[in-house]
Amino acid sequence: MSAVTRDMLMAYVDGQLDAADRPAVEAHLAANPEVAAEVLLWQRQSNALRALFAPAGSEPVPARLRAHRIAAATGSRRMRSWRWAAAAVVLVGLGLGGGWFARPLLNGAPAASASLIADAVNAHTVFVAENRHAVEVPATDQDHLVTWLSNRLSTPLDTPDLSAEGFTLVGGRLLPGEPNAGGRAAQLMYENAAKDRVTVYVTAALPDRAPAYQFANAGGAEAFYWANARITCTVVGTLPEAQMKTVSQAVYRQMTEGDVTAGPPYRG
Amino acid sequence: MTDFLDQVETCVPALRRYARALTRNIDLADDLVQDCLERAISRRALFRPTGPVRAWLFTILLNLYRNSLRSSHRRGQTVDIDTIPEPSTPATQPGHIALAEMARAIETLPLDQKEALLLIALEGLSYSEAATILGIPQGTLMSRLGRARAALRVATGNSAEPHLRTVK
Known part of the structure; x- marks a missing residue:
């Protein structure tokens, strides 16, 4: 013992x-x-x-102490820092050579265009579903629409004519936008006889004023984005790809008339 | 990954209990647990899946608590008024321990003794797991427990009883 x-x-x-x-x-x-x-x-x-x-x-565990929730939050924080890293890569890529923006969105790194496209697709999804409130200013008041949106975006904006593609203007609205693209965005809505709707999302130019082009498929919608020294523009719709391209090209042609390498004319 | 999170989640009630006993403040304790979980989840790649998740979490929690004490010594400590027990009359029965008395007594313990005693007496961990969490040999753990229990005995007014002879 x-x-x-x-x-x-x-x-x-x-x-x-x-x-x-x-x-x-x-x-x-x-x-x-x-x-x-x-x-x-x-x-x-x-x-x-x-x-x-x-x-x-034995007390009930508050939501902020749920492991799965914390994991989701740290995951998105990591994603954000990853995006910053990716943005840096983009800048380096721009320095090394042009043409980066011609790369397809899903293949390339996130950039200002990615958030603009995302905003455009979101706005499209929200407002094409509306009937009575699809637009803020109807096409019947087109002159006012053009003046108003041009003033708010501080950039001359005309509504493209898509009648050749079978679409007529429903109207437009002003939306909050990306801070680095003027903080405001204009959305123009078009509709064809089959009630298919296409939206055109326009903001003032990004600070770099660099030309850029992207096709993207996001959330079931097709988006065609371009940027120049005056504006950024994203055409969004759920039409078949060929038809989306035809409409996008018509919008692009009409909105890039004139010298798009110059900045917006002085507006008093 | 989901397994890991599920394991972490089952430890949360114990972590909260332990943190509450350490800090005596609901909000500080839950902040501590939240910091601990965030750190553990963001560093899960560093975790060796062979060891118990629980010991790892307690180690992180204790490190965070010690760090927070170090910085709060400079700022001055805050104590939740609700956690300060009402003054109580001394225990009338020999050997009886009033809860309020114990609540005050545990505060008087040096941190290393308090950490050790709570892991064993409150959390019911094995000596070897507690020693792992604290990063000390089991012999050191036992002597901390012995000193903690002797100090609590004095602090709860039971020092008049004959002292235990040291037995080898």
């Missing part, structure tokens, strides 16, 4: 005593009342600690 040590007595209290040592400890306690009193006190200490703090472990 081994001598009973303080560690064995604590192990007895903590329920971690080897079964083989148990008889020795119990005999020791029976023979030494002052030791038994000390051990009883340790047990009461543990009971008091559990009585004080154990309830905290």
